[in-house]
Amino acid sequence: MKVLYFARLRETFGLAEEEISGPASVTELLELLRSRGGVFAKELDAARPFRVAVNQEMAAMDSALQDSDEVAIFPPVTGG
Amino acid sequence: MDIRVQHPAFDVADEIARLHAADSGVGALVTFVGYVRDAHAGVGVQGMELEHYPGMTEKSLAAIVAEAEQRWHTLRISVIHRVGKLFPADPIVFVGVVSAHRADAFAACEFIMDYLKTQAPFWKKETTSNGERWVEARASDDEAARRW
Numbered sequence: 411m412k413v414l415y416f417a418r419l420r421e422t423f424g425l426a427e428e429e430i431s432g433p434a435s436v437t438e439l440l441e442l443l444r445s446r447g448g449v450f451a452k453e454l455d456a457a458r459p460f461r462v463a464v465n466q467e468m469a470a471m472d473s474a475l476q477d478s479d480e481v482a483i484f485p486p487v488t489g490g
Numbered sequence: 491m492d493i494r495v496q497h498p499a500f501d502v503a504d505e506i507a508r509l510h511a512a513d514s515g516v517g518a519l520v521t522f523v524g525y526v527r528d529a530h531a532g533v534g535v536q537g538m539e540l541e542h543y544p545g546m547t548e549k550s551l552a553a554i555v556a557e558a559e560q561r562w563h564t565l566r567i568s569v570i571h572r573v574g575k576l577f578p579a580d581p582i583v584f585v586g587v588v589s590a591h592r593a594d595a596f597a598a599c600e601f602i603m604d605y606l607k608t609q610a611p612f613w614k615k616e617t618t619s620n621g622e623r624w625v626e627a628r629a630s631d632d633e634a635a636r637r638w
Binding site: 414416417418459463466467468482484485486487488489490 | 524540541542543545546549550571582583603606607608609610611612613614615624625626627631
């Protein structure tokens with residue numbers, strides 16, 4: 411699946427997007443990213459206020475994932 | 491509905507004319523324009539960079555407008571949101587609603603702004619006298635959106 415990062419998370423991770431295969435849910439994807447440690451473990455800690463979208467729709471943490479999905483992880487929005 | 495995410499400035503008079511569309515069924519036209527302020531939380535702001543999620547941002551705005559169209563009797567709605575580098579006094583966002591009666595246009599316009607601020611994927615990074623900083627989401631915006 412394609413995983414996109416935006417705004418502060420993109421800058422902190424030094425990464426705008428990457429390809430990851432395997433995770434069957436948002437929870438599993440986050441566990442995999444946190445297992446990298448460092449900024450990934452810190453920023454994606456469950457207590458942090460990030461959001462997840464799957465295929466450009468806001469998604470719950472238990473949402474199922476397929477390798478063809480586009481997942482985005484970003485901070486709470488601040489437009490307007 | 492007319493949804494635009496763009497860097498260039500918009501012209502409010504042109505947008506009003508487009509919304510009214512010389513339609514004599516229009517009884518009310520309500521607009522909201524948001525601007526970049528020169529200070530935030532007591533710190534001077536020299537400019538900001540607005541980032542978005544191409545694709546999802548447009549879809550999210552369209553879904554918000556579609557919900558407003560379900561809830562109120564509106565005739566036409568336009569939402570324009572600028573992205574990229576902006577400076578104090580620049581307009582950032584335009585919401586315009588026309589309806590037969592003013593209550594629908596007022597309510598729909600306010601609803602769209604409250605939802606846009608909490609749902610649509612845009613992020614502001616300010617350049618301040620203390621350096622650059624990402625703007626943090628505000629709890630008062632979440633409360634405003636919950637009213638609806």
